[in-house]
Amino acid sequence: MRPSAQIIGSILVALAIAAVAIAVVTAHFGPTSSAELEVQEERIEQREEAREERAEAREERREQAAEAREDR
Amino acid sequence: MEDLIENLTRGNVTEVKVVLASVLLALAVYQLVLAAVSYRKVRLRFLDSGPATWVHRASGDTIIVLAVLVAVACLSYYGFEEGGAHAVFGCLLLGALALKVLAVRIGGSSSPLLPWIGIALFGLFAATWLTSAGDFLGAS
Numbered sequence: 612m613r614p615s616a617q618i619i620g621s622i623l624v625a626l627a628i629a630a631v632a633i634a635v636v637t638a639h640f641g642p643t644s645s646a647e648l649e650v651q652e653e654r655i656e657q658r659e660e661a662r663e664e665r666a667e668a669r670e671e672r673r674e675q676a677a678e679a680r681e682d683r
Numbered sequence: 684m685e686d687l688i689e690n691l692t693r694g695n696v697t698e699v700k701v702v703l704a705s706v707l708l709a710l711a712v713y714q715l716v717l718a719a720v721s722y723r724k725v726r727l728r729f730l731d732s733g734p735a736t737w738v739h740r741a742s743g744d745t746i747i748v749l750a751v752l753v754a755v756a757c758l759s760y761y762g763f764e765e766g767g768a769h770a771v772f773g774c775l776l777l778g779a780l781a782l783k784v785l786a787v788r789i790g791g792s793s794s795p796l797l798p799w800i801g802i803a804l805f806g807l808f809a810a811t812w813l814t815s816a817g818d819f820l821g822a823s
Binding site for chain 2: 612
């Protein structure tokens, strides 16, 4: 193989190594785009709302059961 | 300086530093392979000693620029106080880099010191990465 081809090949390998390192580390950080982060935040908010609604419903049921017991 | 770094990294100073430090470590591993081919300790059919030496130097120049950028960001944003072992390894690393450049300029590429400084440099790169980026990635 010609020396110039070897040099170009080795430089391409170095670039590939750098690209793989960047990809692996940024993948470890998770989503970074603002759109993806917004979707994530929305999902968390929805989950919290659903949890609060369930807790309220449980509380209401408990109160109704207590009232029914008092009526009897 | 702190504001400039914060603006350039859009507030993700640590993340950018971790990515650059990881690229540096990966390139340092590649430098070891290229040096081994260059000194004919490893013989590859598709890469001769001459081209390996040339790319080792080019890649080394890139590493120096990146290492200085990371060091400037690290020192101006975090300073020495929070550093601990990382600050010590970082300073030793910059010193070893300067020593290697001097050894090449003064003694030429045949200087018997170069392989030893190179191995020490790799060890320092690994130690510096482990005490900052490694910790950060492990924790996240």
